[in-house]
Each structure stands twice: as structure tokens, then as C-alpha cells.
Amino acid sequence: MTDMYDDEREWWQERFEEHRPRLRAVAYRMLGSLSEADDAVQDAWLRVSRTDTSAVENLAAWLTTVVARVSLNMLRARDTRREEPLDVHVPDPVVTPESGTDPEHEALLADSVGLAMLVVLEQLSPAERLAFVLHDTFGMPFADIAAMIDRTPDAARQLASRARRRVRGAAPAPDPDLARQREVVDAFFAAARDGDFDALVGVLHPDVLLRAEGAGGRSTVLAGARDVAASAATYRELAPFVRPVLVNGTAGALVVAKGKAVSVMGFTVVEGKIVAIDALSDPERLASIDLGDLS
Missing domain, CATH: 1.20.140 (Butyryl-CoA Dehydrogenase, subunit A; domain 3)
Incomplete structure (x- = not known):
């Protein structure tokens, strides 16, 4: 050379x-x-x-x-x-x-x-x-x-x-209509905020997958609408801190508390139902997100 x-x-x-x-x-x-x-x-x-x-x-x-x-x-x-x-x-x-x-x-x-x-x-x-x-x-x-x-x-x-x-x-292809995606994701967080278990189950596909990674790479996988809905009910306290964003081009959510990103959630919405939720809550990996661009 x-x-x-x-x-x-x-x-x-x-x-x-x-x-x-x-x-x-x-x-x-x-x-x-x-x-x-x-x-x-x-x-x-x-x-x-x-x-x-x-x-x-x-x-x-x-x-x-x-x-x-x-x-x-x-x-x-x-x-x-x-x-x-x-x-x-x-x-x-x-x-x-x-x-x-x-x-x-x-x-x-x-x-x-x-x-x-x-x-x-x-x-x-x-x-x-x-x-x-x-x-x-x-x-x-x-x-x-x-x-x-x-x-x-x-x-x-x-x-x-x-x-x-x-x-x-x-990883099925999500609905192409971003407005429809957002409507479903908003309904998810509204149900979580209100503690409405039946409404949560209603916006989830029966075989929905929740895949989450936290600090140190600790991961959680939940399958099925009822198990995911039971977990989502814990988001009630986070609801006031949710910002609507796009996550990899689809409707998602950024949770910001005390000026720091706490969690990023990507949703896959197919035919009006959430089929997958992918969440990252590792503080070290979220530190690189520029919140000023997302206000």
C-alpha cells in the first residue's frame, strides 16, 4: 500500500x-x-x-x-x-x-x-x-x-x-400512517395513566411483545396482552413526563424527568394494535440524547 x-x-x-x-x-x-x-x-x-x-x-x-x-x-x-x-x-x-x-x-x-x-x-x-x-x-x-x-x-x-x-x-411492518400510530400510542399512555387495565389490553395485540433493557444490560421480555398490560400499569407515575417523539421513524415516547432522559420507547403498531414495545432505560446510553432538539 x-x-x-x-x-x-x-x-x-x-x-x-x-x-x-x-x-x-x-x-x-x-x-x-x-x-x-x-x-x-x-x-x-x-x-x-x-x-x-x-x-x-x-x-x-x-x-x-x-x-x-x-x-x-x-x-x-x-x-x-x-x-x-x-x-x-x-x-x-x-x-x-x-x-x-x-x-x-x-x-x-x-x-x-x-x-x-x-x-x-x-x-x-x-x-x-x-x-x-x-x-x-x-x-x-x-x-x-x-x-x-x-x-x-x-x-x-x-x-x-x-x-x-x-x-x-x-418484526412486522408497522402501519404507514403516522397519525394512526400516534393515536394508538396515546391511547396506551392514557389507559396507563388512568390505571384502566381493560383499555390497555384493548390497544395491545394478543401476542404483543415487550422487550426492555435497563442499566448494565439487564433485560426483560414479556409476552401477551395481559402480562404487558399489567406491567404498563406501572407507567402511571411516568405519564406526566412522556414526550411524543419519533423513534426510528415511528411513533414513540421519550420519558424525561428532572432534565434527564429516563426511558425511550419504540412502538410497532399494526392494524391499529400494538404488536411490539421496545424500551431502553439505561442511563449511560440515554445520556447522549440531545433533549434540546426534542422540546
Whole structure:
């Protein structure tokens, strides 16, 4: 590898910055962590800046491959460090005002990367996640994906297919109408505030899943409308502190008390019922949320 001349390096840096939003979106889907996604993109730039790129024909595809490889290595390292599999891990949520997202967040959340989907992606193997994200979201051919994981194109196709089935089964597409989503989520919190158990059950799908992660990665999973409703009744004291926000582009809630984010909740609403609630209440991970943008 040879160092680039200054002018060539500057040209490449400008091209890299043009592609940064897409590259960050790739890394976020692969890693489910905003900080790790930024690290992966920066690592990719360092690799690019030290590589002879004279033979590169398709810049977007080549950069996507570099970032995907970096993210794959980070996923594998994460799995190696983890002593025991987590029951559930809630990825970093992207919290934005209901009035809409800024261009950076729009790029990050394009193609429906809901929080529930990211939770399911966390349960895939690194190879399955790579095949699904790169093919189903970014349209990369299986031949290119196969080269990254030392598999045949058919094997890569099978990995993506298996991942697709799991995602569709556990993370159904939410209702496209944000206003309808908000109506259902508001009804949920109104029922919790009033302690109306029957009303809570009424807005929940019979097979609803509540997945929550607290401080230190402690997780809770509840299934079924009655169990989730019983748990939701404890939110009564938090109701005055709930702010309506978008969480990964869908109707969600941010709980703010004493100037600090206490919890972020993402809701998946399908046909007027809540089918999934994904909540994060780890103070360390919530500390990065800029509350000033969400007032």
C-alpha cells in the first residue's frame, strides 16, 4: 500500500464525505449502535486513505464493501467478548421530533429500519445479518456478499432468506400512517395513566411483545396482552413526563424527568394494535440524547 499524494487524498476525502450518510446507514444496520457505526465509518476512511484505489470502478459499491467488512469484524469481535447471550438487546434508538427528521437522520432511517427490526437483527449471526442488510436493504449481489464471508453465492442467498423469515415473523411492518400510530400510542399512555387495565389490553395485540433493557444490560421480555398490560400499569407515575417523539421513524415516547432522559420507547403498531414495545432505560446510553432538539 502506498500513501496518497495530498491532492489525491483530498479528492478521495471529498468523495468519501459524499457517501458518508449511506455508509453510516450501512454500519448502523449492521451494528445497531450509533457510536460504533461512526467508528466503523472512520475506520473505513483510514483504510481507504492508505489503499491504492486506482482500479476502483464502482466507488459506492466499493466503499459499501469496505464499511460492511469493518462492521462484520466488529460484530464478530462483539460475539467473542460476550460471555453469555443476552435475552434481548435494544439497539441505540434514533430519537427525533414528531415534526420530522433532519437530513442526516433521514438517510440513517431510510428503508424502514424500525427499532423492532434492529432488535431482531441483534439475534442473527454476523453472517446472516450481513447477507440480509446488504442484499435486502442495499441491493448488493449475493456474489459480492459471498466473498466477504467465504461462502458460495447460494449459501449467502440462504443466509439472507433465513434472516428474512425471522425478521418478517418477529418484526412486522408497522402501519404507514403516522397519525394512526400516534393515536394508538396515546391511547396506551392514557389507559396507563388512568390505571384502566381493560383499555390497555384493548390497544395491545394478543401476542404483543415487550422487550426492555435497563442499566448494565439487564433485560426483560414479556409476552401477551395481559402480562404487558399489567406491567404498563406501572407507567402511571411516568405519564406526566412522556414526550411524543419519533423513534426510528415511528411513533414513540421519550420519558424525561428532572432534565434527564429516563426511558425511550419504540412502538410497532399494526392494524391499529400494538404488536411490539421496545424500551431502553439505561442511563449511560440515554445520556447522549440531545433533549434540546426534542422540546
